[in-house]
Structures are given as C-alpha cells and as structure tokens.
Amino acid sequence: xxxxxxxxxxxxxxxxxxxxxxxxxxAAIAKYPEGRQASACxxxxxxxxxxxxxxxxxxxxxxxxxxxxxxxxxYEVATFYTMYVLQPIGKHHVQVCTNLPCWLRGxxxxxxACKDALGVSPGETTSDGLFTVxxxxxxxxxVNAPMIQVGDDTYEDLDxxxxxxxxxxxxxxxxxxxxxxxxxxxxxxxxGPTTLKKVPGADVKGGA
Amino acid sequence: MPKxxxxxxxxxVEPGLTVLQxxxxxxxxxxxxxxxxxxxIAGNCRxxxxxxxxxPPKPSASCALPVAEGMVVKTDSPMVRKGxxxxxxxxxxxxxxxxxxxxxxxxxxxxxxxMLYGLDRGRYHEEKRAVLxxxxxxxVKTCMTRCIQCTRCVRFSAEVAGxxxxxxxxxxxxxxxxxxxxxxxxxxxxxxxVDLCPVGALTSKPYAFSSRxxxxxxxxxxxxxxxxxxxxxxxxxxxxVMRVLPRINEDVNEEWISDKSRHAVDGLMAQRxxxxxxxxxxxxxxxxxxxxxxxxxxxxxxxxxxKIAALAGDMADCESMLALKDLMTxxxxxxxxxxxxxxxxxxxxxxxxxxxxxxxxxxxxDVLLIxxxxxxxxxxxxxARIRKRYLTGKLKIAVVGPRINLTYRYEHLGDGPETLSKxxxxxxxxxATMKAxxxxxxxxxxxxxxxxxxxxxxxxxxxxxxxALLVRDGWNxxxxxxxxxxxxxxxxxxxxxxxxxxxxxxxxEGASSGKIGFVYLLGAxxxxxxxxxxxxxxxxxxxxxxxANRADVVLPGAAYxxxxxxxxxxxGRVQSTRTAVFPPGEAREDWTVIRALSGVLGKPLxxxxxxxxxxxxxxxxxxxxxxxxxxxxxxxxxxxxxxxxDPAPFVSPIGNFYxxxxxxxxSATMAECTSVFVMGRQAQGTGTHG
Numbered sequence: 001x002x003x004x005x006x007x008x009x010x011x012x013x014x015x016x017x018x019x020x021x022x023x024x025x026x027a028a029i030a031k032y033p034e035g036r037q038a039s040a041c042x043x044x045x046x047x048x049x050x051x052x053x054x055x056x057x058x059x060x061x062x063x064x065x066x067x068x069x070x071x072x073x074x075y076e077v078a079t080f081y082t083m084y085v086l087q088p089i090g091k092h093h094v095q096v097c098t099n100l101p102c103w104l105r106g107x108x109x110x111x112x113a114c115k116d117a118l119g120v121s122p123g124e125t126t127s128d129g130l131f132t133v134x135x136x137x138x139x140x141x142x143v144n145a146p147m148i149q150v151g152d153d154t155y156e157d158l159d160x161x162x163x164x165x166x167x168x169x170x171x172x173x174x175x176x177x178x179x180x181x182x183x184x185x186x187x188x189x190x191x192g193p194t195t196l197k198k199v200p201g202a203d204v205k206g207g208a
Numbered sequence: 209m210p211k212x213x214x215x216x217x218x219x220x221v222e223p224g225l226t227v228l229q230x231x232x233x234x235x236x237x238x239x240x241x242x243x244x245x246x247x248x249i250a251g252n253c254r255x256x257x258x259x260x261x262x263x264p265p266k267p268s269a270s271c272a273l274p275v276a277e278g279m280v281v282k283t284d285s286p287m288v289r290k291g292x293x294x295x296x297x298x299x300x301x302x303x304x305x306x307x308x309x310x311x312x313x314x315x316x317x318x319x320x321x322x323m324l325y326g327l328d329r330g331r332y333h334e335e336k337r338a339v340l341x342x343x344x345x346x347x348v349k350t351c352m353t354r355c356i357q358c359t360r361c362v363r364f365s366a367e368v369a370g371x372x373x374x375x376x377x378x379x380x381x382x383x384x385x386x387x388x389x390x391x392x393x394x395x396x397x398x399x400x401x402v403d404l405c406p407v408g409a410l411t412s413k414p415y416a417f418s419s420r421x422x423x424x425x426x427x428x429x430x431x432x433x434x435x436x437x438x439x440x441x442x443x444x445x446x447x448x449v450m451r452v453l454p455r456i457n458e459d460v461n462e463e464w465i466s467d468k469s470r471h472a473v474d475g476l477m478a479q480r481x482x483x484x485x486x487x488x489x490x491x492x493x494x495x496x497x498x499x500x501x502x503x504x505x506x507x508x509x510x511x512x513x514x515k516i517a518a519l520a521g522d523m524a525d526c527e528s529m530l531a532l533k534d535l536m537t538x539x540x541x542x543x544x545x546x547x548x549x550x551x552x553x554x555x556x557x558x559x560x561x562x563x564x565x566x567x568x569x570x571x572x573x574d575v576l577l578i579x580x581x582x583x584x585x586x587x588x589x590x591x592a593r594i595r596k597r598y599l600t601g602k603l604k605i606a607v608v609g610p611r612i613n614l615t616y617r618y619e620h621l622g623d624g625p626e627t628l629s630k631x632x633x634x635x636x637x638x639x640a641t642m643k644a645x646x647x648x649x650x651x652x653x654x655x656x657x658x659x660x661x662x663x664x665x666x667x668x669x670x671x672x673x674x675x676a677l678l679v680r681d682g683w684n685x686x687x688x689x690x691x692x693x694x695x696x697x698x699x700x701x702x703x704x705x706x707x708x709x710x711x712x713x714x715x716x717e718g719a720s721s722g723k724i725g726f727v728y729l730l731g732a733x734x735x736x737x738x739x740x741x742x743x744x745x746x747x748x749x750x751x752x753x754x755x756a757n758r759a760d761v762v763l764p765g766a767a768y769x770x771x772x773x774x775x776x777x778x779x780g781r782v783q784s785t786r787t788a789v790f791p792p793g794e795a796r797e798d799w800t801v802i803r804a805l806s807g808v809l810g811k812p813l814x815x816x817x818x819x820x821x822x823x824x825x826x827x828x829x830x831x832x833x834x835x836x837x838x839x840x841x842x843x844x845x846x847x848x849x850x851x852x853x854d855p856a857p858f859v860s861p862i863g864n865f866y867x868x869x870x871x872x873x874x875s876a877t878m879a880e881c882t883s884v885f886v887m888g889r890q891a892q893g894t895g896t897h898g
Contacts (some may be wrong), residue, residue, distance in 0.1 A: 057389070070372035075388040079377035 009087045015058035017066075021051050025066065028103035038066045041077050045084055054085045082136070090125045092170055094118075095149040098135045101142040106159060110146050111135070113163035117171070130171065143187040144180055157182040157190075211281035227270040227281055228256055238285055239292065239321045240357035241299075241406045243271035246462060253299070253358050255321065257291040258283050267291035287890035289325070296325040299356050301332045302381075303407070310354065312408030314421040318356065339384050345392025346408050346880040347467055347727025348401055355385055355409035359641030361401045368464070369395040370595045372617025383644040385409070391489035392884055395806075396588035396865055398472040403453065403463075414471055414877045415451050424450060430775055431469040432523050432768045433585050433872065435690035436567065437777025438465045442473075442769050449473045449769050449789060459568045459838065460777065466588035467881065468872055470866065475875030476767050479752045482793025492762060494501060497794065501808040503761050507726060507744045508809060513540030517715040517724050520546040520703050521731030521749065522692030522869055525773030525785070527821050528748075528765075528798035529694070530701040530828055531813060535802055538811035542709030543724065548732045548860060550712045551654055552849075553688070553695075554661020555704040558831075558842035560666065561696060563778040564684035565649050566839060570597050572683070575645035577638065578618070579628060580609045580671065581653020585865040586691050587778075591615065606643075607637055609655055609858040624857035625665065628656070632668040634675035640675035642685075647684040650678055656860040657688070660713070667848025678846050686844075690778045691861060691868070694731075697776035700829045719743040729755045730798070731765065733870050748801060750791075751870035763793035763805075767871060771797045772818060774825060774832065780830055794805055819842035 016027055028043035044066060048059040060078055064071040078084045085093070094114060098107045109120065114133045118126050125132040141147045144156030148163065155166045155176065162181040169176040184190055211220045214231050221230045226249070228238050241253035251272035258270040259282040267288055270281070282288060291349040300322065307313045359376055362385065366372040371394055373387045387393065393401070424443040431438040431452070438461035441453045444835060452473050454465040483566065484500035487493040487734035495503075506514070515859045518536050520529050529546060536544050554560040565573065570593045583591040591614065597603040598616040608627045621627050621638055630636040642648040656665045672678070678685035690696060698704075705711045709717060712735070718724035720741040727740055731749040737758040747759035748769040768775075770791040776782050793796070796804075799821055806813045809862070813823045825832040834840060866881040867873045883889050 070366070072372055072375035072388055075377050076375045079388075080379045 011057045013058060015052070015056060015062045016047065016060070017047070018051060021047050029067070038069050038073070041067060041069065041074060043076055045074070049084060053091070054088050071078075075131075077107075090130050092131050092150050094131055094167070095136040095139065096122070096132045096133065097137070097139045097145070097147050097149070099138040099142075101138075102146040105145040107146040109160040110148060110158055110163045113158075113160045114167065117164045117167040131167075141187075144184075153178045157184065158182045210275050210277040210279070211274050212277070212281060214281045215283055221275055223275070225275050226270075227258060227260070227273045227275055227279070230275050231258075231270065231281070231283055233660070238270055238283055239325070240271055240893065241321075241356060242360060244360055244363075244404065247363040248361050250363065253356065254295045255292060255299075257288055257295065259285045259287050260465075269483070288608075292325045293327065296322060297327055297331070300315055300326065300330065302337045302353075303356060304336070304353050305460075306354070310351070310408040311349075311416060312354075312405075316408060317406035337381055342386050343390055343392065344387065344401075344885055345394075346877065347398050347413055347471055348393060349413040349416050350734040351409055351411070352384060352386075353409075354407050356407055357385065358406055359385070360404045360406065361385060361410060364401060364404050365395060365398075365434055367599065368400070368592050368596070369393075369397045370592070371395040394885055396466050396468070396584065397464055397592060398622040399467045399591060400454070400464050403461060406512065411452065411472075414474060419445050419450050422456070425788070427769075427786050428455060429769065429785045429788060430783045432693035432775060432785070433467060433468045433472060433869065434466065434589075435693050435695060435778040436461060436587050436589055436695065437775060437779075437781060437783050438589055438769060439783075440465060440469065442786075444769075444788045447792075449476050454649075459566065460592070460779075460781070461589045462640050464589050464592055468519060468588075468868070468878065471877045471881070472510035472866075472875045473769070473876050475751070475871040475873070476769060478876070479748060479870070479874040480792050480795070481752055481756060481762055482791075482795055483764060484794060485756075485759075487760045490775055492756075492759070497804070500761050501761060501805055504746055504805065505808050507760075508539070511725055514543070515725040515730075516541040517543035517710060517718070517726065518728040518730065519544070519548055519552065519712060519715060519732040519735065520694060520698050521548060521729070521733055521755075522694050523768060523871070524694040524698065524731045525768075525771065525775060525798060526694075526697040526825060527773055528703050528730060528802060529698050529703040530825055531799040531802040531806075531815075531821070532728065533703050534824075535806050535809070536728075536812050537706070537809065538806065538813070539809070542706030543715055543718075544703055544709065545659075545705060545712040545715065546694060546703040548735050549654060549658040549692075550660070550662065551658040551695075552664070552666050553657060553699060554663070554666065554847040555699045555702065557845050557847040558700070558780065559684065559686065559844050560670070560847040561688050561690075561699050562780045562839070562842055563651075563687040563689065564842065565687050566779045567855040569647075570649070570681075573597060573647045573649040574601055574602055574604065575642050575648040576605045577621075577631075577642065577648075577650045578605065578607045578609065578614075579650060579652050580624075580656025580665075580860075581651055581689050582612055582614070582655070582860035582862065583651065583689060584609065584614050585651070585860065585862045586653060586689055590689070603779070604641065606641075609653070610860060612860075625661075625668070625853035625855055628665065629853065630667050632671040632675060639672070639676045642678070647683055647685065648676055648678055649687060650676070651687045651689050653689045653858070653860065654691050658861055659854065659856075661851070661854045662850040664851040664853050665848075667850050668853065670846065670848040683845065684841065688778065693775050696778055696780060697774065699829055700776055700780075701825070702828065716740070731755070731870070748798065749870065750795065751874055753870035753873060755870075763801050764791070764793065765798040765801060766791040766795055770795075773798070774822075774835070776831070777824070777839075780831065780842065782835045782837075782839075784835065819855055838870060 028040045032039040044063045060074045064074040118131045122135045147156045157180040166176045226305045238256045240256045242250045255272045257267035341350045362374045365374045427442045431440045439455040439457040443451045456463045486495040607618045674687045716739040727743045733753040733755045745759045746761045747755040748763040756762045768785045769788045807821045866878040873879045
C-alpha cells in the first residue's frame, strides 16, 4: 500500500489566508525570533486547515511561501501528523477514539452509534457532506472514556444512546453540551466525591 | 582532547568527533547506511550500533554519539553483533528479495552487510509493504519498495545540491521518499543521488539493466566536460563505455561529478568519426589516411605561411595542441589560438588565467565576488563547494552578472561592466568588505571575458584585485573560472598567436575575407563556421559536429576516454586521462595524427612515442613536470588592458548546461535532460512505460 498519490484528490488552484486568519498567522510567526519563522509551520498549517476545512496543496505551498521554507519541508510536516487532513471532509469531523481505555469502556458501541445515526463507517463522509467519521488514537480524555471529538469539542462519558443523541443534535444544527454527557464535573468521580468529604478535625460538611 | 578506547586501542581525537569517525581513524569500519561523511548526521538507520561504557546497558548509534573522555567502546562484542543483526532483520522486513533483477546487485551496501549480519531466513510472515515508484526525471530511476529510508538522498538534495525537492512524507510504515508533487529533481548533480543510495532504490536510468559491476573494466581517468578536472572512473565493457563514476579527490571534486560528466558518455558511441574523410565534389567521402594527408599536403604546397591558421577546441589535450603548435611553427605560421570563444586572457601571465585560490581554497574564503559567471552551469561541482562554504555561514557572496538561482543567497551588485568599473576604482562599498575580509575571493567567468572587450574587462578585474587586496601573503584571491577543459593547458603550451600572429577573431576575419586560406581545427566546433569563408578547413576530432560538417578534410581523433592525454584544470593542476577503450575504426590518438601529418608535410616532429612527447611537454613548460601533484602558485604580475568597456551586461556563455560540446550534443541522455530541465517538458508516463 502506498500512502500518497494512490488516491486522486482534486486540488484548488490557489489559496490565501483571509484577513482574519492572516492576522492570526502573523501573531503565530511573531512568537519566534527572526530567521526562525519555520517554527510557525504547524500553527500556520492548523490555521489553513481551519479556514478551508482541509489542507490543499495550494494551502501548503502558501504556508511554505509565507515562512520561506521549501514546499517539501511543509509537505513532510503535514503528512506526518494525522490531525492534518489532506482531503476534503465533512463539516463535522467526528473523531472516535478507539485506543485501549476508550475501547475497554465501549468505544465499539460508539462506532455503532455513528453508523446508526449517520450511516457511515470510519473513513467515510455522509452524502450530505455534514459528517466525516474517523477512528483516531488517544485524544487525552481517558478518564472520561469513551469519547468523540468533533472539531475542537470533546463529548465524553458516552454510551450508545448518548453518542447517538449528540450526533442527532449536531445533525439538526444544534450545539450539544460539551464535555461529560453524564453530567459529572470535569473528571471528578462519577458518583460524586469519594474522598475529602469533610475537613478532618472540623465539623464542616466537605466536598470539593 | 578526549581520550577514548575503541576495541582496546586508545586514541585521542579532537572534541566534537563522533565515535564512528574516531573508529574510522583507527581503521575500524563500522557498518552504516544513513551516515555519510559529507552529509549531516541523521542517525536513523541504527546499523552503526556499538557498545559504550560508561553509559546505558544497551547499544548506541555510534554515528550520532560524540566522543567523551574515558569512553570505552566495543565495536564487535556479542551485544553489538546481536543488535546489528536485529537492525538488519528489521531493515529486511520490507525490503524485497529482488537482488537478481536489481541494478545495485554486486555493489549494494545492504547486500554486503546482509552477508555479515543477515539471518539466513526470515521470521516475518506478514504482508510486506510496497511503495509506488516516483518519477525523478530522466537520470534517476526509482524502485521505492527497496528504500530503507536512510534519507541520504533527502539530505544530499537539500544540503549539497541546494535543490530541496526531495523529502520523506508520511510516518511510520507509510513513510516514503518523494518530491510529493511528482517533479524531476532539477539539479545538475542529481546523478550523485544514485551513488549515495546504499540500496537499489535510486539507480541510474540510462544505465538500467545494462551490465553488472563485475563485468566492467575500470579505468581511472579525468573528466573533460568542464574545466574542474573532476577525477572519474570509466567503467567499460567490451568496447563500450558503460558509465562514469566519480573518484574521490578532496582537492578537486570531493566525491561528486556533474550529470553531464556522468551521463553524456552515451554520446561517445554516436556521431563518431571513425575514418578519414575528404571532400570530393562537395561531399565528404571516406578515404585512407594517406589520401587525407596528401590532400592536405597538396593544399599547403606553396601556400604562404601567413595564410595558414589553427584553432584548438575546448576538449583538446595538451599533447595534440603542442604537436600542432610545433607543426605550425615548422610551417612558419604564428596564427594559432586555443581561445575559440575569443576570451581576453593574457597567456603571458599564468596567474591571470588560473583559479589561483585553488578549488579547495573556497573552503577558507570568507568573501566571494562572482563576476560574469553562472558557476552552477559552468562548473556544477565547484558551485556545490561554494554552497558548502556558504552553509557554514562564513562566506558572504556577491554577484556582478545575471541574476540567477545559484542555490545560495547572494547580494546582487549589478549586471555588468558599469558595476565592475566602480569596483575596480574602489568607489563601490563592496570593495571595503573585501578589503576587510581575511580570505577574499573573486571568480571571473567567461561571461565577462569572452567578449570583444574581454582584455579590458580583465584589466578592470586586475585593478579590482589591487583595490580589494585580493592578493596577500599566502593567498591569491584572483580566480578565472574556465568553461573549457583544454583552455589552461592550451595557454600553458602556448597555443596562442606568436609574434605578429592572428587570434581567433582575426583568423575568422581573415578566413572570411580570404586572407587566410587554410584553417586547422583541432576539435574546434564552437566557432561560427560560416565565417570560415572559402578557406580550406581540416577538422581533427572525435565527433561529427559543426567542424566536421564544414571541413574539407576530416581526420578522426580519439575522445577523452580513448587516449592517455594531459589536461590542466582551471587551478593549473596537471592531470591525465587514461585509455579505457580504443578509438573506433581508423581513429587514432590525436598527437600521433599530427605527428604522422608532419612527416607527410616534410617537417617531421622530433618525437615518436609517449615518453618523448611528454618530455617535449615538460620542455615547453615546466608546469607539466608536476603531473598529478598540487598546482603551483603562479607569480603575480600586471595584466589586462585599459580602455572603455562595452556597457552590455555580462551573460554566461552556457545557455544549456546539458549540451556544450560535441560529445554531449551527440548524447541521447543529454537531449532528454535538455527537453526536461531546460525546455521544461517532463516526460509523462504512458501506462506502458514500465
């Protein structure tokens, strides 16, 4: 199997940052000393991806030109990280973590929920162009496993039903509540506090 | 200086060296794939594992491990051997077992090292990966499934060639070496990628499937496609030159050669002159040597000496030029010139036409001014050396001449003579920069000298040398960059107009007006043949090119791979080519042709064999005694003319790197390179292109 050039992706002819993104790009570049602009490569690629939804060749070339790098150095970075998306995807990028903690807590069920709610398997995009589902590696919310990430938001403590609910809400154009779907705060114990319920030596009701 | 022990031998080396380099000093060879002396250190193949104490109880990669005081290194312990065997097994997991159909077979690092560290069977039963081949242009063939991702090619193209087109995209098992956009590697040094590749992933496209390394007879020789005098090895099978590879010479070409030096050799089998030809009834017809010689003798009979002239071409060797000069002297003519481009060089002052700093001197230079030259095309290997120095951050470069991509940044001072005048007067601010530098260099190209006002430009450059203090104790920063391999040798043997003699321009002028009735072209093809007018033209050379087309008598000569001949490179280094194959058909070594002709003309030259010929060379100019050695510094004097310079900007004489001489013009490979790299037509796969 071959990673690139095996699938043909129609490429736009040109890319340019919109004024708002150009400002953000300039701020990213300004973080690094003169002559080290290439350090902003990943930040600019991220901005380009946010603007377009995916990273086209033209976008990568534009980043290379902006930073004074040979284009191939930018391609190397963009193809190395799986979070850079190199082909057009749906409006919502549903990333289902299937690493060990999520899998133990039932990520298979979450994938089934995606299939039932959206009708697509990992790697596919819905026909209305609204959703692309992908399996991803650990997204760093193991305590609240299983989870899905949509854009910048994570939806945690899912099961088949709640995952389906989240996806249905997104489908309707609503914005579901971000974070734990069981209502717990951050990553506190699921059933409420288990330690430090009271302050030792004082008759004060505890709780975090 | 840290002292360490390697395999029980104590050695003291300078700090900053790696363990692998220190071991090399002791003659201990550590296997490696990614490490290369002339590239940055990547440390990704892990083949160079050694055991080091004190340190973690596991093998370390010696190529990326700096030496430290008191280190004890074992390069062949059981742990090391086990580690390397493990690395080799991993490397072979995805490497196809296609050595029998691989061009690298027999000279493959992976094959050799697998003999030492490979297992006799695989333990990997899963699917192997396969990678699509990439189109890197007409010179480099790819078989990317064989790639072991050492990234030598990526580092070479980014660091040495200065054309960062190659990269490693993807990660892990999906990593691939590619240009990503599918373009050809646009470097004049791309052939070196093939030498660098330790496996058969990058092989030579023109040489594909044509022979095995053990079938080849190897002859050490010298390249003549540019004036650098790159050291090469000519590989021959039967009567055919199969390929040319670089030989290491740190002072000249390190271990690189340009694509023209490497791949123009298929031109040696095309358009060859293999029999004497005499023009009869307007057409060149085959003749015997005697017929050809008597045709010349008939023509010369009674011809006044001042009507006779000779021009030497860019690939002529010193022996034949000296023999022809002796013959012309015997005939009483002083009309001879080896500067067929009319370069305004001063033959009387050796320092005026040499690359005085020497090529290795670039490694010490701190300021460089390039005047009227495109070193990337005129001397690609030398340009890589400039880039190497530039990458250390210690070389400041400025250019007077065309604004082109030289693979390094430079300050563009101007386009031509106007800027040069200011520099020569010392009124340009850059002169102060050069003055303040420790090792300032100027490279004066043929774009500045090969013009009608060349001698005046040379004079201005001489004044600039004074103004910028280019010549100081133990350093001469005045350099002429030649484009012709024959040029310095020609000037050294004195193949220039004698007293009252005519130079190239005047000879051509005379031939058009009828004042010159006989012109002897020794491999000279780069002149405007129409200007030879009605003169009787003898062409001696290896290829049927412009000169032979115009000639009345053609004498077949030998190409550089077919003779033991002397060439002097631009530094003044005297080197020899060696006979790798015999000249085709009736063709003969060039000086012997002239010697034979001299007998027919009744003015026999006083040398009959190689030894006598070489003795004559040394007698003609003492520099030929120093064959093979380092070039001698030439005394510094005054030269050049004063006068008005034509304000036209300097233009490099080379319009197409791939076709500059009769051999490369006859080469099909160079024709394809021209179409891809110069005309920009990249070959498209047809689906049945293999």
